[in-house]
Amino acid sequence: MLVIEDLQVMMGDKELLKHIDLEIRPGETHILFGPNGSGKTSLIMTIMGYPQYRVTYGKIYFKGEDITNMPIDERARLGIGMSYQRPPSIKGLKTRHMVEICAGDGADVDSLAGRINMNSFLDRDINVGFSGGEIKRSELLQLMAQKPDLLLFDEPESGVDLENIVLIGNMINELLERDNTPTKDKSVKEIKKARSRMGLVITHTGFILDYVTADQGQVLYDGVLACKSNPVEIFKQIKSVGYEECVRCGSET
């Protein structure tokens, strides 16, 4: 379980997040909406542990541990993983090696890559010259190898062409254990019950909702979390009346 209590975050002298409370239980996926600059990326970078995002108040707990001041790598080893919107490229580091790093102790990199149509990228330097969609697939491939318990997705659909959006959507669903197709041995109910992975997905287009089912939606506006509700409903509302209504919501609660 991820628990965030009254979190306040600053970068330099700018306040990015104000009094954030958030709880993601095992098996749950949350969608985080919000306009550009509202603090969405700041929130997941803070959860991942980027030190530029300075926690000035509040706590973050994961699996019962206080991780508020834990370094990035320890959080990763504790089971937090992230799909970046714009990851850096690293010259000389082959994608294959990166996937091996993610897997820790051994993975069938070729077969993993085959599932997300990335085989031809394995011997290229990670992210060097990748298109927007290729970067998203590369990020997913890394998470497939890393198998974190909490997955943070920063705009996984941005820059992806129509041809690949289904592939990416389905893969996110699978990573979050949200593929509910019943089998001979397991009913839908049993599958849902066995689900333990947690997800927090940032979107500002909402396209990803066509592919990923989520338990809850939240709107982040100007550093404040507002409007906890059904994600599809929130998205409809944003489409019709824009984010301004969320501000009203936020100030009322």
Added chain:
Amino acid sequence: MRIRDLDDKARSARQKAADLGPDIDLDSYTIESPPHEAISDLARLSDGDKERMLLAGIESDTGERSGSYIQKDGVPVFTASLQEGLEIVPIREALEKFDWLADYYWKLIDVDTDKYTARARLDLHNGYLIRALPGARITFPAQACMYLEKDGFSQNVHNIIIAEEGSELHVITGCATAAHVSSGIHVGISEFYVKKNAKLSFTMIHHWAEDVAVRPRSAGIVEEGGLFLNNYICMKPVKSLQTYPRTSLVGKGAVARFYSLLVGSPGGELDAGGGIDLKAEDTRAEIISRAISNGGNILARGDLVGEVPGARGHLECRGLILNQGMIHAIPELVGKVDGVEMSHEAAVGKIAQEEIFYLMSRGLTEDEATATIVRGFLSVDIPGLPAPLQKEIDRAVDMSREDLL
């Protein structure tokens, strides 16, 4: 030019400082080599020697080598060619034996260039001739080792490498010091001849001691359809290195590629680079260097000169400052006519924090992440290099990475 004339010319340059690099007082080193006994088999080298030579890519188990030349201080102790079509002969013996060698000796480098060339002529100890006969495909590398065993010694060598028409030759040359040696100077002349449609790769790994000065003087010529790959790896501490090999592409379609990996340790002065002159149509040249300063000063030079239309060249100079020190990248391009196509990219910086965090979010510690990025920085794909040589380069890189972090 007769030997006597060469000597006269050399004498005039005895005191002549080089254009580049700190001036070195050659008189402070001895040229008297201790005697060394010839050995019949590389397996008979002492374990200490084997270990040191291996660090510079020289294998005592010659299963993956086509031939060997080992010189200790001033004395060749082992010479063998294991493959037909490959000649390996100590240069002094070769100069006596082959009259034709006069057409190759001091033909690409002027003997009066500076005090180091002068010394290499006037106080020549030895060196090697390595030659692939016409059409010979020498697929396993030939190895040559210049070993410094006497402290304070000035090792003066002259090497000539010839890939005759249509041949293929790969040479790995390792320079190393015995474990107890701390100071010395290596003065090495190398002349490379790549004939029509021949392919030569030359990989030099330097593994010196902290107080050693190194002054190689190299030049090459590549004829029509020839390919010359020149790799230089110097990642261990050295006091002063200055090298600036120059190669001319004189035949249609000739190609030269220079790759260098340099690490500058505290107190070290490295001035390294190379120049390629593109003098014929459809010639191509590439100079790629990676320099890491770990507290030393590095000048990374590169120079491409396009003299005919259609000549193409690219220069890439990247520097990483890990732990103080200085890197000065000096890429130069000269186009002398219409229709040359030359480019360069140069970058000097430190490791991006963003890259370290990215790897940490995949589970690596900060140190592991840094090491992974450094390894990536130093990995260059060298097309056409045989696997055993790539392996030696990878080994040198991995060893230096351990030192750096």
